[in-house]
Amino acid sequence: MTVPTGNRSGRARGGRNRGRLRARVAVAAIGVVLGSAGLIGGVPEGQAQDQRGLPAVGAEIPIGLLALDAPTAIRTAQVNLDFRGGMRVRVLANPANPENSRRLKVIGHRVTAELPDIGDYARQSGGTVTIEQNDVDAKSTLTLTDRSTNAFSLRLSLSFTMTIDQPDDFRRMSGSGAGRIYEPLVLTTKEPQILVGTIYNFPPKGAYLRQLSPVDLVLPDDPDTVLAQIERFPVKASRI
Template sequence: MPSGLPPIGDEIPCNSLSINTPLQIGTEALTLDFRGGFKHRVDVNPDDPDDPDDPDKSVCLRLIGLKYTAEITGEDYKAVGTVTIEQDEVDVESKSRLTLTQPFPPKYDCFLDLSLCSLTIERPEADPLVLFPKEGAQTTLIGRLTQYPRAVTCSSSRARSSSSTGTSPTTSRPCSRTFPAKSGGL
């Protein structure tokens, strides 16, 4: 592996903040401040060619923990609920990738698969609403990075969800087209 990629087997924790994250829940538009983080284990990328001259070397990132929480505030800025995004299943496929696109100065593309995560909306007047990504929905956090794992800026996330913990789909389809997270070194 090129020296710019983390060693195979490393477990890399990363704290994050995602301030002013838009979230649409049905007709309700929220702006939330998420705090939390994730942890990855670095795996070999079986699809990466074993060519030392290939500038685009990559590793798989196995998600071994993720949790972000944000408070929903009312008009008087008092907390009226929470939104939590967290890992709900074990990552057995390692779909996330970190690719070194330029060795010096280092540049990376990071694609984090969030299809294993759920979104929970809790409000005092209602039962918790737990939503999972709809199969085939785009649930990828994409980052263009200059350093890994510290001083990371992840640029966008797209996720749609249309089923709850019950057996019938819900008409509420939370959608966040961006997740402006600042990660590492926080």
């Protein structure tokens, strides 16, 4: 039996329409899955900001840090160091000012610098300096200060160890070093380092922060003897 041409054409169009519909449904379903995972269509979950620009509570945000020519005293040597590294902060509610502020819990902080060899082995002859977080607290804050310009006051409170690693210096001072075990000098902040600045985005987009006062570093078991001091720490903070 021969099927009329007109009916065959109608069935073909119906099949194509059903195929297009299935394709649109599949694309829509993929969009829902990706959107719920925070991969498309806006800011990923945990990184959202409210209308004031404050980060969402629970977000964990990485921040790059670059401090060039930071004047630092180590024992009797005076050097300018270039620190590079970063930190990660977790955003918490601030009960003292819930509408306009967030507390920031530093959950990772590390920067390093190369020590210059100034040719005076008695004072300074190369090596590395590593600053690394040694206390997890939530004393840092981000506070909205001007709604018209979306200005924020950022205050970072940082407690850390400073590890001064100079194995070459040890070998020079002790000959071959036979019979002696080398250990880097590990100091800790006597009081937290406080960095402050005005920013217009969080995480910052190349904002400069300043250190409020010099930071003394001491031996953990001898807090009265200052062996190093970070005199200034002009640091550029940037989103990673």
